[in-house]
Amino acid sequence: MIGFEKVYDLKNQDEYIKQVQEATLNTSNFGMQNTHGLFGSSEWWSNIESGQLECIEERGVIKDLYMGSMGDWPIVVVDNNGVLNEWTREAETDYQYSLYEKGKTIIVKYVIQLFKETSEIKKISDSLEDKVILEMWVEQSNKPSQSDS
Template identity: 50%
Template sequence: MTHTVTYRLLDDATKIRQVQEATLNTEEFGLQPTHGLHGTPEWWGNIASGVLPMHTLKGMIIKVYMGSMGDWPEFRVREEDGTESSWTREAQSRELDAAYQIGCSVEVDYVVERFKAKSWSGPEETKSVVEIRVGSACNEA
């Protein structure tokens, strides 16, 4: 099956810059630079070498919606084993955002990073999305 790359962190200079600024300039926000500062050549090198492991989630989109307070684009995925999870609907353009459709296969590449100690009271880790690919042929779920 053919997949369309809807999002690639490597091409998202704004997001990389925001995460770096939060990490470098605040105590309340940002990520621990354990494997290098997010988005830097050192960080990418640690992914390439496997020091910062890349994970790939594969499944089918079962819901496309606005989360949070109706202002955050999200999609829900069901993996083959029945596990479900929600992800931010990242897209490099409005046209690519339209690829997120119920019944489409999806692949999400991500790395697990730790938030800074004082960043917030939620989970200690986050799944940082590196790339999302959506299948071009979709079946209604």
């Protein structure tokens, strides 16, 4: 995307994908429903590419950055035409993490995946839906890119 830098791509997260797959296959309290194939599998990605599992794109302006949970979870607040959404601030390198700045445009591509019916998430949420981030893009800045360094 011209004018944007990709800061996160789920396809590069082998360890995370493996952990979700193991939880899905080997536990009853954790993991995802196999509605469109096993999370992160070739079948799952094919279903995203074909539109069977809809890829949703949110574009907005970074309104705020803060540490959530117990001060250990990086959050980005996105203003999408007056609707505020919070996302985990994902990045693959420290440089990419530094690109998050208030006022910049951000693009989040995600799918809605369902946790298992028997998931522990039921104890804290009324919904089994999880917005799984596929990619995050942040408006390029005047900072020198990693390759310029």
